[in-house]
Amino acid sequence: MEMTEASKPITTEESANPEPDQILSPRRSLELNQRKWWISVSLCIFLVLLGDSLVMLLLNFFYDQNNREDSDQDLQYQGTWLQALVQNAAFPLLIPLFFIFPSPKQNQETNNTRFLSFRLLLLYISLGVLVAAHSKLFALGKLYANYGVFTLISATQLTFTAIFTAIINRFKFTRWIILSIILTILIYVFGSPEFGGEPDENEEFYNIQAWLTFAASVAFALSLCLVQLGFEKVLVKTKRYGNKKVFRMVLEMQICVSFVATVVCLVGMFASGENKELQGDSHNFKKGEMYYVMSLIGLALSWQVWAVGLIGLVLYVSGVFGDVVHMCTSPLVALFVVLAFDFMDDEFSWPRIGTLIATPLALGSYFYTLHKRNKKKMVELYQTENNIEV
Numbered sequence: 001m002e003m004t005e006a007s008k009p010i011t012t013e014e015s016a017n018p019e020p021d022q023i024l025s026p027r028r029s030l031e032l033n034q035r036k037w038w039i040s041v042s043l044c045i046f047l048v049l050l051g052d053s054l055v056m057l058l059l060n061f062f063y064d065q066n067n068r069e070d071s072d073q074d075l076q077y078q079g080t081w082l083q084a085l086v087q088n089a090a091f092p093l094l095i096p097l098f099f100i101f102p103s104p105k106q107n108q109e110t111n112n113t114r115f116l117s118f119r120l121l122l123l124y125i126s127l128g129v130l131v132a133a134h135s136k137l138f139a140l141g142k143l144y145a146n147y148g149v150f151t152l153i154s155a156t157q158l159t160f161t162a163i164f165t166a167i168i169n170r171f172k173f174t175r176w177i178i179l180s181i182i183l184t185i186l187i188y189v190f191g192s193p194e195f196g197g198e199p200d201e202n203e204e205f206y207n208i209q210a211w212l213t214f215a216a217s218v219a220f221a222l223s224l225c226l227v228q229l230g231f232e233k234v235l236v237k238t239k240r241y242g243n244k245k246v247f248r249m250v251l252e253m254q255i256c257v258s259f260v261a262t263v264v265c266l267v268g269m270f271a272s273g274e275n276k277e278l279q280g281d282s283h284n285f286k287k288g289e290m291y292y293v294m295s296l297i298g299l300a301l302s303w304q305v306w307a308v309g310l311i312g313l314v315l316y317v318s319g320v321f322g323d324v325v326h327m328c329t330s331p332l333v334a335l336f337v338v339l340a341f342d343f344m345d346d347e348f349s350w351p352r353i354g355t356l357i358a359t360p361l362a363l364g365s366y367f368y369t370l371h372k373r374n375k376k377k378m379v380e381l382y383q384t385e386n387n388i389e390v
Contacts (some may be wrong), residue, residue: 032200083135168228254304328362
């Protein structure tokens with residue numbers, strides 16, 4: 001009987017030299033995954049830059065159109081609960097995207113799904129309260145602080161992010177990441193844009209605002225670390241995502257956390273009576289009520305764009321990297337603000353030009369670490385394949 005191709009015995013020479021496709025299959029799979037990973041990271045960086053730019057431009061437009069300087073009222077906008085609410089309220093627009101993005105096959109081997117669901121619910125509630133807290137505290141900080149002092153204190157958030165990430169997420173720092181953090185803090189301090197809503201000299205209360213901005217920086221850093229912990233220890237382990245990191249997890253995190261934060265901000269707004277001032281604020285808007293509403297809607301959408309990009313960077317890389325990218329956008333945002341508005345004494349000076357040049361260095365230092373880690377995975381896979389061949 002003639003032996004078919006499938007039934008022929010495999011010789012020693014053939015087993016020692018398998019087909020090239022069989023050897024390269026795991027390597028090609030890793031290369032494909034890394035390529036997808038870089039594309040996802042690049043998309044999230046673009047969303048953070050776009051969101052940061054739109055938020056600052058619209059905030060300056062909002063304060064520039066506020067007609068308080070023509071009245072006896074304070075120059076600073078007092079609606080801090082509204083500012084916190086706007087940062088979170090546009091989350092329903094992400095719900096259709098959540099169902100559009102594909103989800104991997106469920107992992108049926110996951111145990112204790114009820115316990116994981118309880119931990120997930122607790123995580124979303126805790127993060128929602130924390131996000132509402134730092135949104136409110138940042139708004140109060142801007143209410144009482146000169147924007148230069150506010151920026152200087154806000155720059156500490158990256159330090160807290162690094163500390164919390166090292167403790168909570170067991171993050172390992174390299175000298176390149178440390179260099180990136182140092183450069184990023186300098187970029188944020190010297191390259192941040194001007195802000196049209198800062199208070200007058202007689203409205204500044206440094207003892208109060210220093211603690212409020214400091215607390216807001218701590219809350220923001222802690223929220224990034226808890227988001228990363230939630231992705232690594234809870235969401236990835238649920239059977240809905242099959243132990244994979246997918247963009248749909250970012251949307252789920254943002255929708256659930258923003259929902260809780262929105263509820264907290266609404267309760268705070270109605271409990272404080274701030275909701276009664278909304279009609280008067282719209283009347284004071286120079287462009288009219290329609291532009292007032294449109295600017296708030298634009299702000300809400302911009303905050304969601306920024307938040308999705310930031311949480312995506314936390315998922316794919318780390319909370320430290322997300323904060324680095326967010327703060328490194330400051331020089332570009334400052335350039336956009338200078339081009340769009342004519343604030344007194346505001347120009348793209350040499351310190352800002354220096355920070356714009358330093359931005360690729362700060363990001364490049366971190367990217368170098370990421371490249372080395374990906375290359376190390378490729379080398380380990382290559383060594384594994386060689387061991388199998390031997």
